[in-house]
Amino acid sequence: MMFGALVAAGLAAPSAAFADGDAVAGAxxxxxxxxxxxxxxxxxxxGPHLVGIVDRPMASVEDYKYSKAMTEHAxxxxxxxEEALDAYLRDPRGxxxxxxxxxxGLKKDDEVANVIAYLKDPSAAE
Known part of the structure; x- marks a missing residue:
């Protein structure tokens, strides 16, 4: 819970440089x-679709039944x-x-940054 609060407050330093992510590699x-x-x-x-996930409210996709754990986390x-995605992509169950x-989860910084870049703009990988 404390980690979630830190991420929400923007206090947890992201491990990856998201701006440097490569959407093509992320695809x-x-x-x-x-x-x-x-x-x-x-x-x-x-799982729910991930269209527009960056800066989207958590557990907000219509017609998707989220777990109780995810709705409580939301x-x-x-x-x-991007920081919340970074943490979750590295250790979803944690x-x-x-x-x-x-x-x-993804363990490599570049993979996380690249997936986030892809999620921000999936069309860049086409």
Whole structure:
């Protein structure tokens, strides 16, 4: 909970330089996510679509049933900022205890920065 509060307050320093992310490289890394998520159209799969996720309210995709853990986390960290995405992409189950997401997370700084760049502008990778 404390970590979520720090991220929400913008006090947790991001590990990656998001501005330096490469959307094309991020599209390749995103293939790890594509079994459950799509970032190019507002269509839910096992997980919610990720269109416009950067700066979008957490747990806000209509017609998607979020876990109780994610809705509770959204009350603490209401927006998918780049910093919140950084933390979550690195350790989803550590950031949101009880999340339905089974993905273990991305461990490399460049992969996280690149995926965030891709999520900010998926069309850049076309």
């Amino acid at each position: 390749k890394v995103f293939k790890k996510c594509a079994a459950c998520h799509v970032a190019t159209e507002a269509k839910n799969r096992v 009350a603490e960290v209401p927006t998918w900022t 950031v949101v205890k009880g999340t339905k997401m089974a993905f273990a």
